[in-house]
Amino acid sequence: MIAPLEPKSHTRLVPMIGDKSFLKIDHVDKTFVRGSATTEVLSDVNLAIERGEYISIIGHSGCGKSTLLNLIAGLTTVTRGAVLLENQEVNAPGPDRAVVFQNHSLLPWLTVYDNVRLAVDKVFGRMKSKVERHAWTMEKLDLVQMAHARDKRPSEISGGMKQRVGIARALAMEPKVLLLDEPFGALDALTRAHLQDSVMQIHARLGNTAIMITHDVDEAVLLSDRIVMMTNGPAAHIGEVLEVNLPRPRHRLEMATNPEYLRCREAVLRFLYERHRLVDTAA
Amino acid sequence: MSVAALRSEPQPAAVAPVARGASNVVTIARKPARRDSRIKQKIAAFFATVVPPLVVVAMMLLVWEFACSGPKSSLPAPTRIWAESQDLILQPFFVNGPQDVGLGWRVATSLERVVIGFGLASVVGVLLGALVGQSVWATRGLDPVFQVLRTVPPLAWLPISLAAFRDSAPSAIFVIFITAIWPVIINTAVGIRNIPQDYQNVAKVLRLNHIEYFWRIMIPSAAPYIFTGLRIGIGLSWLAIVAAEMLTGGVGIGFFIWDAWNSSKLSDIVVALIYIGVVGFVLDRLVALIGQIATRGTASG
Numbered sequence: 001m002i003a004p005l006e007p008k009s010h011t012r013l014v015p016m017i018g019d020k021s022f023l024k025i026d027h028v029d030k031t032f033v034r035g036s037a038t039t040e041v042l043s044d045v046n047l048a049i050e051r052g053e054y055i056s057i058i059g060h061s062g063c064g065k066s067t068l069l070n071l072i073a074g075l076t077t078v079t080r081g082a083v084l085l086e087n088q089e090v091n092a093p094g095p096d097r098a099v100v101f102q103n104h105s106l107l108p109w110l111t112v113y114d115n116v117r118l119a120v121d122k123v124f125g126r127m128k129s130k131v132e133r134h135a136w137t138m139e140k141l142d143l144v145q146m147a148h149a150r151d152k153r154p155s156e157i158s159g160g161m162k163q164r165v166g167i168a169r170a171l172a173m174e175p176k177v178l179l180l181d182e183p184f185g186a187l188d189a190l191t192r193a194h195l196q197d198s199v200m201q202i203h204a205r206l207g208n209t210a211i212m213i214t215h216d217v218d219e220a221v222l223l224s225d226r227i228v229m230m231t232n233g234p235a236a237h238i239g240e241v242l243e244v245n246l247p248r249p250r251h252r253l254e255m256a257t258n259p260e261y262l263r264c265r266e267a268v269l270r271f272l273y274e275r276h277r278l279v280d281t282a283a
Numbered sequence: 284m285s286v287a288a289l290r291s292e293p294q295p296a297a298v299a300p301v302a303r304g305a306s307n308v309v310t311i312a313r314k315p316a317r318r319d320s321r322i323k324q325k326i327a328a329f330f331a332t333v334v335p336p337l338v339v340v341a342m343m344l345l346v347w348e349f350a351c352s353g354p355k356s357s358l359p360a361p362t363r364i365w366a367e368s369q370d371l372i373l374q375p376f377f378v379n380g381p382q383d384v385g386l387g388w389r390v391a392t393s394l395e396r397v398v399i400g401f402g403l404a405s406v407v408g409v410l411l412g413a414l415v416g417q418s419v420w421a422t423r424g425l426d427p428v429f430q431v432l433r434t435v436p437p438l439a440w441l442p443i444s445l446a447a448f449r450d451s452a453p454s455a456i457f458v459i460f461i462t463a464i465w466p467v468i469i470n471t472a473v474g475i476r477n478i479p480q481d482y483q484n485v486a487k488v489l490r491l492n493h494i495e496y497f498w499r500i501m502i503p504s505a506a507p508y509i510f511t512g513l514r515i516g517i518g519l520s521w522l523a524i525v526a527a528e529m530l531t532g533g534v535g536i537g538f539f540i541w542d543a544w545n546s547s548k549l550s551d552i553v554v555a556l557i558y559i560g561v562v563g564f565v566l567d568r569l570v571a572l573i574g575q576i577a578t579r580g581t582a583s584g
Binding site: 073074075092093094095097098099101103105107109118119122123173 | 481482484
């Protein structure tokens, strides 16, 4: 019996289709202890992610989305449970789980090129020659259309451009999982749409696994294969996982009237504003 | 991006007829006029910065002249200083013997000590500051000690260093070192403590080792703080060297003042004071300038 290819992966090269154990978040709890106060941020989070999948995590402020991403990145450690990447436990940060930070986090004293090159040198310092590393750096800058600004410093380019460089830096590490922490949150709507399209194109070309945190329902539906919806904290967990069965490549304008798109959009909105409304006025 | 490109297109079309309509003579005539006004502006700005201090200095000299021109005056007036110490002012680099050299050479000798002492203080201070800034336990252990030691006046270290080194030259350098190091340590530590979490996360994701982290993240990120410390440090060094040389002797500018005092050459002392002030000012500006160049990226990021 030959299993048919999954429709959503027809444009990408996916080495192991249906391998649900590529990245596994296994009964993860996270409790922060500050002095005598303990806060349970995440409680019993379970998620299995396929290779090549694009996952969005959506939820209200303070629901522990960023904490979950930091756990996968290894920037914080789990209290109970485990994060497994290719059956290896994640307990420290590393370039195999590159992060695109919300506020770009480029080093302001390095040029655009040097910011990416630092990552390339660090990850491929032993494997590639100097010429190869230069070519690799330029290739990644080309990929995000930032090669023209290679000698500029971060303070000399716009917010959207900084985020592009941040993405190039993360991609340059050739990560197994690309982690995006509200990558377009600080950008204006036009720049955001532009960058979302770029990320979709890059994802189609490289077929990398990506996990993105977002506040934006449209962004989540447009980009993702699955949307992970978090309940409100404290002790947040995954409330629902929504499959987005839209064929790729997806075009922004066609989506406006696409019934599947609208269905997904409504499902996420209902989850966020009906079943898990943020009652807390502090939000 | 494409929006901006579209928007910029019609502009040349709208501007072109106007430019074509206006005769070439106008545009050619306008350009030199603009350049002229720019030069004028620069000259005006130059005078605006140079004239006020010159006026103030001239007024001070006048007041000083009147105050000290009486026959019973104990301090020399500017005209008397000019008459008595003309050679020191006009020839900073004469050499008449091992102890009779121009003030330029004396300042150079003092500067050499400052450079060695301050250089050591910067290197050791940045390293210690990095240690203190990075480790909670090092802060808890070392910070109280630093806070006590930094209040000790520079000259109070001199007897101990003379006893330890048994020679005046290294003692003077040690006094500079111990004077300059505290602001460097403290400012570096603050800078290191203030490295944004973002940069630390980047370093963690890239798995930078300690040496790479020190050079690629810590030093550039803390550079503005470090240079503040260095600037305070060089100022203190220059304060301390004069006092230290008065006691240790030798060729430096400090000893020159002491020597002049002993032989009642008050005019020479005044000239030496001006030398010290100018050199101190230049040192401060020099470190500030290096800091400005070195922290170009960080400061504007």
